[in-house]
Amino acid sequence: MPRTVSSLLLRACLLFAGGLCAFTATALETVRVGFQQSGTVQWELQLMQELGLAEREGVRLELVPLATKDATHIALQGGAVDVVVDDWLWVSRARDEGRPYTCVTHSLAAGALYARPDSGITRLADLAGKKLGVAGGAVDKSWLLLRAYAQKTLGVDLAQQVEPQYGAPPLLNQLALRGELPAVLNYWNYGARLSAAGFREVISMRTVLTGLGAPPGLPVIAWVFPDEFAAQHGETLRGFLRASRAAKQALATDDAVWERLRPLMQAANDTEFRSLRDTYRQGIPQHVGPQDALTASRIFALLARLGGEALVGRGTTLATGTFWTGYAD
Template sequence: MSQSVRALTGLIALLALSGATRAEKTIDVGLQAGGTLSWVTFAIQRYGIDKQLGFTLNATTYASKDATRVALRSGAAQVVVDDFIEVTLLRQKNFPVSAVYPFSLLAGGIVVPQSSDIRAVADLKGKTLGATSLTDKTLLILRAYTKATAGFDVQDASKVVSVSSPLMEQFMNRGEIQAGIPFWHHTARMVAGGTFRQLISSGDLLKGLGLPQTVPLLYLIARTDTDPTTLGLFVKAVRLAEDRMKADDSFWPAMLDANLYVLPDRGQLPALRTQWAAGLPTHWTTADLNATLLLTRKMIAVAGPDVVGLTRLDTRAFNTSYQP
């Protein structure tokens, strides 16, 4: 073979390699430190699901939820997890994003000490209740529930104080609050320890308001300029990873060893795992979107648009076409 033919052959091979590199499907995912999306992306990469589906997952961890929102707005991240209120707010500010698939249902609930005389939601009247913030979604749902079923707004008839989720156990042990609304994973751990019990679940609060118990709270929120084929593959990878996580006992210690969650008492891992699985969505339809719309209306009716953060939910911010 002549030198010129060899050179031409090498050039063709180089161009082919370059074209293949450009054609490679990649997606940039923003993770909140300590968030459960990091568990799922860890599983996707651990099992090689992204490679099996023909794309590359690039995951970047950010220190806070606000940081992931900045990353999404700037384009540094193409996909993050956030709630149904935030996606509407982003759209109202003309950011090109949409909620493409539910990531987690409204989970957790109201927790009280095992020995508490609080036996029903109506017993919260006059008590001190801890919540992570006055805009906490479960607190807003509880307000609508007590107004509809017990004749009072728990925000007015009780004392609601701001307490970080990890500290609620200590505050209840000291008697500074009589009930709390921790994050779902702290709820699972507190109840598993035997010292606390769940007064009512978020699902039962929803049921009491005439809504399905499977209303999504968190969504995969993607920039609308993300390649739709790659985005669809990522959504599928999430579902496949969740199925593997549910079945694989070895995954959970590995996830903890990777420092993706701090669990001092690993004896509580089964409870954490069970509660996580209970919060996984199994479908994404217009009925789910309508339930979210009705829930938002109930929250606005009881708390007002200033507390909820918007006057109405923009259903155009949601895309039900991505079905894994």
């Protein structure tokens, strides 16, 4: 074949391939995901990117790291991002206030009450007269639920029995590790680090919820997005959620993928790394979908009674549409 013809054919093939790549790139629809830099959701998001799970679903992820939880709220409400992770209680409250957000369950991971091994605390009753670190504040839902459980099982109000020390999760961990707090009620990822350091799990929030009559599989946090985004980009959103589920499946079954995430996890040692991995896996839901609304609604009334408007807003029941009906697996 003459060189000129061969050259023309090669150029044509390159142009075709380039055009195909350009078409593929433009075919991907972008989902902007805001996440708290210190949180654990970035583990899943990074894996989605590294394994190309979103691209397989026709989605290009644009990851937007943010400094705080409040910053994720601001970014979502200001239209800077399309999706964040938050509490479904926040979604219900927003809907009651006329801000139409909806959600799909992301994780069932709940915290626990942890005690120093030298504290003498092995059961809830042993907290009497002691300091207790409480992540969040006086209306943190885990604290309110633990108080309700103590009232039901022991007939006491923990707020009157202990000296609650409210604070940020990492600060409470530091105080507990230094021996300044004998026990801490903290979120799951901080609890996993305490467990790796030899702290005893006194009672998990799963046990608390079961004792209060909550159904199994209660959502804790969810992917949150505006109704408008779901209406206009429903198939793109479903692709993102399918990619999320694929990442969770890999995290649930493949130890090797965790090695990719190890730098993000900032585990102090192998024990802490395994504790974070195993605790994360316990929070992966088997299935997600609109049925989660029924599960959440059954605990909403209790939370509304315990925390009042400061926790749930002016709603007395879970707001209609809190959980998106457009996706199930």
